[in-house]
Structures are given as C-alpha cells and as structure tokens.
Amino acid sequence: MNVRTLCLSFLYTQDASGYEIRKLCTEGGGAYFVEASFGSIYPALAKLEDDGLVTSRIEHQDGKPSKKIYSITEAGRAAFCDALHEPLGDDIFRSPFLLFARFAHLLDADLVKSRIDDRLADLDAQIAELKELQQQIETGDEPSHANDAWVVSYGINCLEVAHRHLHTHMNSLIASARRRETRIGQQAAE
Incomplete structure (x- = not known):
C-alpha cells in the first residue's frame, strides 16, 4: 500500500x-x-x-x-x-529493540534488563492507547465503522503476544548478556 x-x-x-x-x-x-x-x-x-x-x-x-x-x-x-483490490504486499515490521536483542550477548546484563523493562513499558503504553481507542469506539465517542473495532482488537492482541513473549523469555536474553565483572576482567586482561 x-x-x-x-x-x-x-x-x-x-x-x-x-x-x-x-x-x-x-x-x-x-x-x-x-x-x-x-x-x-x-x-x-x-x-x-x-x-x-x-x-x-x-x-x-x-x-x-x-x-x-x-x-x-x-x-x-x-x-x-x-x-x-490490488495485492497488499508484505507487512513491514522494524524494531530497534530486536536489533538490540540480537546483540545482547555483547552488553552488560544490567543494560539488557533495563532495555527489556523499557520495552515492556512501551508495549504497556501502546496496549493502553489502543484499549482507550477501543473504548471510544465501543461508546461511540470516536466516529468509526464496525471494522475499526476489529482492527484495534487485532492490534491489541499482537502487542499482548509480544509483551507476553518478552516477559516470559526475558531471563534467557538477560542470561546471554555479559556480567559486568566479566567485561571488566576482559578489559583489564587486554
């Protein structure tokens, strides 16, 4: 599109x-x-x-x-x-957080934990924003078509799955990161 x-x-x-x-x-x-x-x-x-x-x-x-x-x-x-009616093409999903996660093993565990907490808070805010929009649609405060509720519900579900996955699997990402002592020890050895 x-x-x-x-x-x-x-x-x-x-x-x-x-x-x-x-x-x-x-x-x-x-x-x-x-x-x-x-x-x-x-x-x-x-x-x-x-x-x-x-x-x-x-x-x-x-x-x-x-x-x-x-x-x-x-x-x-x-x-x-x-x-x-034209072909839609692929959905495009870009995430700076996923790039960060891909290289979490290069970083301090404290930083990885902090970024995960920030990402979870961002997801919470996005979910809350969509739920507010959903409420406005349901109460008629927002001019809408019936499909708007479907689209917003889809968005909420996608974000909730991302939140649940990150929350459930964050410890393995944090565990992949370096401990501060390890990094300091490596720097001293260099």
Whole structure:
C-alpha cells in the first residue's frame, strides 16, 4: 500500500489538512498502517488533486496561518476502493529493540534488563492507547465503522503476544548478556 492510498483512506472518512494526515499517520490508530512523512504526503496530495481524486480549499484561522483542507471526490472514493483490490504486499515490521536483542550477548546484563523493562513499558503504553481507542469506539465517542473495532482488537492482541513473549523469555536474553565483572576482567586482561 502506498502513501497515495493512505491519504485517500483518511480522506474517505473526514476532510483533513496535510498536517492532520501526517498526525494521523504517527498517532493513534493510523500509525499502524503505513509510514508516511511530510515529504511524501504533500506530493501525494498534490498528485491526487491533479488527478481529480481530491479537492482542496483554504481555511483561514485567527492568529494562525491559513491551512489547505483536502476532501475526497467520488472519483477518489472509487480509486481508493480500486486500490484495495490490488495485492497488499508484505507487512513491514522494524524494531530497534530486536536489533538490540540480537546483540545482547555483547552488553552488560544490567543494560539488557533495563532495555527489556523499557520495552515492556512501551508495549504497556501502546496496549493502553489502543484499549482507550477501543473504548471510544465501543461508546461511540470516536466516529468509526464496525471494522475499526476489529482492527484495534487485532492490534491489541499482537502487542499482548509480544509483551507476553518478552516477559516470559526475558531471563534467557538477560542470561546471554555479559556480567559486568566479566567485561571488566576482559578489559583489564587486554
């Protein structure tokens, strides 16, 4: 899925500025779909507008610069649905923590334990954020489609599995790390 389709997905349910689309890509439920930078969103919006898939209007704000608000057209809705028929491609999962874990054997056990604790706290925060979103969807506080609840539930389950695995197996990762005394002894020998 590309940035163009991502922009159409957000505009399918609400009008938004490029900044708001970027915010939706980095915070909340939209952050789990496709990564998009300002440098990719604005050219995609310009091309969508050139192709007649979105329109824009200038919205003036008191004490702030005016902003350009984009709206999807009927042609844009059709193009979005067509894009959903295309092959999806593989999910992309990148994790700096997994790189760290891969080389934990080179590090002090105290550092490995600390990073595991940080990662568990991050997972807890992400799960809590999604559960809050789930609650907003269930109570109707968040405008949504029935499938939004399914998507959020899927995300919660994936994160809970990651949390459970890390919590259950953290001792083997910590045990693979060096003890401070070992590292200091090796440095002294060198």
